[in-house]
Amino acid sequence: MQNKIKTVQQHILDEERMHPGATGDFTALLTTLTLAAKIISREVNKAGLVKILGETGEVNVHGEAVQKLDEFAQQTVCRAMGHNGHLCVMASEEAQNIIPIPDGSTRGKYVLMFDPLDGSSNIDVNACIGTIFSIHHKITKDHEDGSLEDCLQKGSDQIGAGYFIYGSSTMMVYTTGNGVHGFTLDPSLGEFLLSHENIRTPARGKIYSINEGNMHFWDAGTRRYIEHLKEDRKDRGHPYSLRYIGSLVADFHRNLLKGGIFLYPGPKGKLRLLYEASPLAMIVEQAGGAASTGEQRILDIQPTSLHERVPLIIGSREDVEQYNQFYKEAQKSAAD
Numbered sequence: 001m002q003n004k005i006k007t008v009q010q011h012i013l014d015e016e017r018m019h020p021g022a023t024g025d026f027t028a029l030l031t032t033l034t035l036a037a038k039i040i041s042r043e044v045n046k047a048g049l050v051k052i053l054g055e056t057g058e059v060n061v062h063g064e065a066v067q068k069l070d071e072f073a074q075q076t077v078c079r080a081m082g083h084n085g086h087l088c089v090m091a092s093e094e095a096q097n098i099i100p101i102p103d104g105s106t107r108g109k110y111v112l113m114f115d116p117l118d119g120s121s122n123i124d125v126n127a128c129i130g131t132i133f134s135i136h137h138k139i140t141k142d143h144e145d146g147s148l149e150d151c152l153q154k155g156s157d158q159i160g161a162g163y164f165i166y167g168s169s170t171m172m173v174y175t176t177g178n179g180v181h182g183f184t185l186d187p188s189l190g191e192f193l194l195s196h197e198n199i200r201t202p203a204r205g206k207i208y209s210i211n212e213g214n215m216h217f218w219d220a221g222t223r224r225y226i227e228h229l230k231e232d233r234k235d236r237g238h239p240y241s242l243r244y245i246g247s248l249v250a251d252f253h254r255n256l257l258k259g260g261i262f263l264y265p266g267p268k269g270k271l272r273l274l275y276e277a278s279p280l281a282m283i284v285e286q287a288g289g290a291a292s293t294g295e296q297r298i299l300d301i302q303p304t305s306l307h308e309r310v311p312l313i314i315g316s317r318e319d320v321e322q323y324n325q326f327y328k329e330a331q332k333s334a335a336d
């Protein structure tokens with residue numbers, strides 16, 4: 001059966017109608033976000049021509065060189081979202097503190113946290129990059145402005161999560177808790193059209209994604225697990241294949257569709273909980289997969305700071321569960 005022709009706005013509206021008393025605010029919020037993504041996508045697709053490649057010369061809160069496109073994406077999301085009247089506060093990888101809603105703009109009931117450009121190290125080599133977002137309800141009651149407390153919520157309390165991926169085509173993948181749906185941008189229409197309805201990730205994959213250059217920093221459980229994947233075992237056939245682009249969104253998206261496991265293990269991990277791990281964890285669980293630190297479910301973690309990092313093991317459920325076993329057994333034998 002041919003794909004129905006449906007824009008992401010229509011899809012979001014249909015989903016919102018399933019929630020009694022829905023006001024359409026959430027649809028307006030996500031629609032504005034797609035506008036920001038279209039602008040970022042346009043710049044990404046011509047970055048090499050408009051002197052927007054390279055570094056700004058600044059360093060962000062994580063000590064990472066800020067790319068011009070990072071800054072462009074950050075400004076684009078803030079300028080589009082700050083005035084849409086549905087947010088009480090924002091937080092971004094590229095801003096040390098929470099981002100208040102500009103004076104004079106209406107405050108709303110939602111919180112938006114985002115990684116404006118994920119995979120920055122790949123920007124000037126034309127590899128796949130993306131934008132990741134997480135949406136919560138405002139929980140503080142004392143005044144209309146959101147606060148840090150509104151940002152530091154568990155991933156299990158997200159009301160929406162998604163990402164845009166700027167690759168051979170630009171796609172939006174999101175969930176509001178009713179499955180995971182993918183939309184592909186038709187640049188000639190300027191619309192994201194439904195292309196991947198109700199994405200389900202395979203229970204087990206044949207791909208693993210990890211930066212093997214960090215091998216000497218891995219814990220014993222991770223080392224044993226990766227060695228296990230490389231064995232040519234009778235019970236499993238050929239070993240897994242390593243695929244690692246170095247952009248979380250790209251590695252995650254490929255494994256979501258094909259099956260597989262992405263690992264950025266501890267001890268502390270590099271990836272940030274609020275706007276990388278949590279939103280992707282909501283998506284992968286909604287698609288039938290799993291996301292853990294090795295010890296606990298990502299969505300159960302109570303955040304304590306805006307930019308806190310976590311180990312991230314995410315993808316096909318059986319692969320993640322097997323990793324967790326290796327990790328826990330190694331922890332146990334180290335303790336004995």
Ligand code: AHG
Nearest residue numbers: 115117118119120121211246247248
């Ligand atoms: P960002 O560009 O938003 O800082 O994210 C980069 C992250 C993530 O996209 C990717 O999975 C990871 O960094 C790659 O890290 P290594 O280069 O250490 O493998």
Ligand code: MN
Nearest residue numbers: 115117118119
């Ligand atoms: Mn990132």
Ligand code: MN
Nearest residue numbers: 093115117118
């Ligand atoms: Mn980033």
